[in-house]
Amino acid sequence: MGGQAIAHSPLCSCFDNGDDTITCEGGFSDGSAAVGMEARVEDVVGKVLLKGEMDAIGEYTFKKPELPFVFVFDAGPGHVVKINEKDIQ
Numbered sequence: 001m002g003g004q005a006i007a008h009s010p011l012c013s014c015f016d017n018g019d020d021t022i023t024c025e026g027g028f029s030d031g032s033a034a035v036g037m038e039a040r041v042e043d044v045v046g047k048v049l050l051k052g053e054m055d056a057i058g059e060y061t062f063k064k065p066e067l068p069f070v071f072v073f074d075a076g077p078g079h080v081v082k083i084n085e086k087d088i089q
Helices: none
Strands: 010-016 021-028 038-043 048-053 059-063 069-074 080-084
Touching: 010 069, 010 080, 021 069, 048 059
Parallel strands: none
Antiparallel strands: 010 021, 021 059, 038 048, 038 069, 069 080
């Protein structure tokens, strides 16, 4: 007896709150939430500056680093989204 695999893609967007914090929202193309998925803030060479997880509504809010950074939503192999600081408004 076989099963059916359902593919879903990770989705993430980030916005500047205007108070030196950034909020990133994560989820999946099938509508499922990103609750508990890993969230990281890295410098441009990949050094981890902050690490946590998406909260109960699939968000992660952090203080904006003073150096250039990349936000990483990591839902496992093949399900990683990276957002460069310059793309956050």
